[in-house]
Amino acid sequence: MKLQAYLIFWLLILFLTSTQAGSADGKNVLTFGVVPQESSSKLAEQWTPLMNYLTEHLGKPVRFATAPDIPTFEKRVINGEYDIAYMNPYHYVEFSDNPGYQAIAREAVKRIHGIVVVRQASEIKTLAGLEGSTIVFPAPAAFAATILVRAELEKLGISYTPKFVSSHESVYLNVQKGFALAGGGIERTLDSAQKEGLRGVRVLWRSEGFTPHAIAVNPQLAQESANLLQRALVNLADSGSGREILEGVNLQPLTSAEHADWDDVRGLGLDFIHIEADQ
Structure with a gap:
């Protein structure tokens, strides 16, 4: 009986140690969800270089993810399945309220039409x-x-x-x-x-122009990781390889984003669409 208790004690210690040795977010891999405006294969080809860049700068793997269609992507975002997500302006207005995604970057000068x-x-x-x-x-x-x-x-x-x-x-x-x-x-x-x-x-x-897509983080992501991610994204255009990565995903240089940047979209009063979470 004493041996059994001893083994249980050390298994508990090992479990707690391995948990604490993981990332600050409690996760060893971060998932970056991209709204599926194009085919999954094309998006994976375009976005994988950015995932590699972020992996290097965050010191942990960042994995590309998308969905078979936009409604499925919406469900996954509202259910908090992505640690990081590239989403359209209306999505950000919705998902910043629930489940609370926080914008960290957007294209600096571009307007979406x-x-x-x-x-x-x-x-x-x-x-x-x-x-x-x-x-x-x-x-x-x-x-x-x-x-x-x-x-x-x-x-x-x-x-x-x-x-x-x-x-x-x-x-x-x-x-x-x-x-x-x-x-x-x-x-x-x-x-x-x-x-x-x-x-x-x-x-x-x-159409007239509006604030473009947001790169936003899950509210459960550690602030330290969010800050590292933001710096890495904003600094992309500072090197030739970074500019190539941006060109590959058809994005212009990025800047830090604020919640209020999408007030122009909120001002449209688009409350006739509501995206529900899975029950």
């Missing part, structure tokens, strides 16, 4: 020409590609049938192939698709 694309050969010249058509969107809560576009269509009184597909990439392909008359997107993902060989689509309409 919603766009509507049509086929290059289309004779449509204004949004009014989309009356009665099917328009594709990446997801209901995609800020610029869906929310801004739909708000403009409704303001103009244009009736249409919305169809939601899996990503921005799918939007552009649906328009290119003639499965829909038009689609909502953003300039960054359209530029990326065109670099990958997309042809035959053009921009019909462009």
Whole structure:
């Protein structure tokens, strides 16, 4: 009996020691979730160099993650499954309230614009020409590609049938192939698709600009790790290799972010969409 108690005592000591030897966050690997505006394979190729850079600067592995579609990504963020997340402006407004993600970085000078694309050969010249058509969107809560576009269509009184597909990439392909008359997107993902060989689509309409995507951290992430991460991201543009990493993910140089940076989005009063956590 004494031997059994002795073994239990030392197993408890080993457990506590191994726990304390882990990261300050209680985790040895950090997960960086990226909103799936493009295919998972393309995102992994684009973002892996940044993961390697952050791994080096944080002294612990940072693992790329995404989701099969934007609604699934939203569920994973609201359930706190990502330690770090790259999310659209509306997502940040939602998820800074619940579960409490905190923005640490954003593009310094860029503004995000919603766009509507049509086929290059289309004779449509204004949004009014989309009356009665099917328009594709990446997801209901995609800020610029869906929310801004739909708000403009409704303001103009244009009736249409919305169809939601899996990503921005799918939007552009649906328009290119003639499965829909038009689609909502953003300039960054359209530029990326065109670099990958997309042809035959053009921009019909462009919205005003808003504060762009946030890189935000889970409220459970240790402040020390959040500070290291922020410095690493903001300093990316200081070297040639860092600028290459930014170019690979189609981002301009980053700056430190504040919660109030997205007050322009909050000012739109977009309370008609609510993303629920899994029960």
